[in-house]
Amino acid sequence: DAMVIQNPRYQVTQFGKPVTLSCSQTLNHNVMYWYQQKSSQAPKLLFHYYDKDFNNEADTPDNFQSRRPNTSFCFLDIRSPGLGDAAMYLCATSRGRPTTGYEQYFGPGTRLTVT
């Protein structure tokens, strides 16, 4: 089945220690998104890629970076995690362009704990 896969499902890191979360997709979608979802809150968009074009949300901290080496993979790098970065991180994909507004397909998420 075509899907969005996130690894690992659970990640524990130490305060200030860089961490990378990964996302892969078999849907061959052009657009990939990263969201942060804190407990009892709505998912919040961090950034997205349209093919290799990167678009950062204005309020995404500099501490968060992303890489998309090819269509299938996208990575979220947190350079110096703080306690406030503990959250569920969701990867999503959609076809077409970011301007078309098609539905997004979500992965299961990675729950990040910062100790």
Added chain:
Amino acid sequence: AQSVSQHNHHVILSEAASLELGCNYSYGGTVNLFWYVQYPGQHLQLLLKYFSGDPLVKGIKGFEAEFIKSKFSFNLRKPSVQWSDTAEYFCAVNAHSGGYNKLIFGAGTRLAVHP
């Protein structure tokens, strides 16, 4: 700024009861509207969507939603809920902002259905 409001954060129902979850958005332009569902331990899944045409849309598992443009609303309904509908439900709006479409989520409604 665009926003999505879900009126009920927690809803508890008995099986066979009818369900209506409220969703209002603030955005004056053309919108695409979605309801996503997240079953316990699973990823966000699309329940239904509205892009254009008939404002009453049918989704999976017997859910439907009605888009009322004059009220900026997109309420979710199901005539008879089942225990398996226990999940968290997110309303989302895909609104054009900054040159691309951005999915804005409501805070979610946790539904618990008792047998």
